């Protein structure tokens with residue numbers, strides 16, 4: 001469904017969850033783009049985000065990575081804690097490695113339903129694509145192209161939001177079913193977090209505890225201790241400077257080559273890249289469409 005409404009708010013509250021930095025980059029891009037058009041922007045990580053929004057707050061923009069065709073559990077928990085509002089406008093942006101394809105299309109449905117129950121009017125939803133950090137890496141050239149495409153994608157989204165453009169999707173029932181079933185993987189996240197072994201390579205730098213988006217890691221006498229609120233984001237595992245964290249579950253899904261967006265950003269931008277060749281195969285169909293429109 002697409003239509004247009006008048007935009008009245010002045011400020012924008014951006015709330016995001018990010019494990020390995022892709023969604024954080026998208027959230028920061030939104031901040032820059034909204035500021036360019038004169039909006040005042042507040043950026044908060046979901047674990048520190050406010051739970052009450054008043055008259056003075058304008059658009060609420062929520063961003064999160066797609067984890068097993070769903071939003072991270074912490075995002076659902078935050079919405080459940082939100083105080084009810086009367087018709088405040090919200091937009092939901094999901095960030096995935098695979099793009100808007102089955103079953104990812106259902107990854108915003110439950111989030112939007114919960115926001116609507118709290119009185120928000122969700123007028124806009126979109127899928128952005130960033131490098132895939134789980135099971136199968138997108139590869140450096142494709143990842144580099146995705147990072148390059150991000151500012152323009154966000155600028156286009158901001159100009160649609162500014163013009164009051166309304167867009168809501170209708171996921172297929174089968175995608176909703178798969179997304180609901182995949183929630184089991186999120187239940188497994190607690191065990192996953194508990195299974196992460198800290199090896200002798202740990203230098204007690206505290207980076208994992210500082211960056212965990214769920215606040216699930218505390219440092220005790222120089223050792224990282226994992227709690228029961230892991231969201232399976234992979235941030236601590238890929239972000240450890242010495243590779244000291246070794247999960248004992250889902251080992252084959254963790255990328256052997258690691259995952260480092262800063263290193264990808266430094267890679268040379270492929271010139272005249274053959275996007276069809278880089279996205280060959282069904283599983284990259286959504287990425288191909290995102291980059292080429294086909």
Ligand SMILES: Cc1cc2nc3c(=O)[nH]c(=O)nc-3n(C[C@H](O)[C@H](O)[C@H](O)COP(=O)(O)O)c2cc1C
Nearest residue numbers: 018019020021022023065068069096097098133134
């Ligand atoms: C446990 C896990 C499950 C994931 N599941 C999906 C998925 O169902 N569909 C998809 O397209 N990408 C999936 N991804 C990839 C992420 O959505 C993607 O890499 C995203 O850009 C990560 O964002 P972040 O860097 O902000 O954490 C998954 C990643 C993880 C760690």
Ligand code: SF4
Nearest residue numbers: 202203205206208240
């Ligand atoms: S990031 Fe790695 S080295 Fe630093 S405290 Fe955590 S496990 Fe240890």
Ligand code: SF4
Nearest residue numbers: 212230231233234236
């Ligand atoms: S413990 Fe590690 S994998 Fe779990 S939420 Fe924190 S950073 Fe992510």
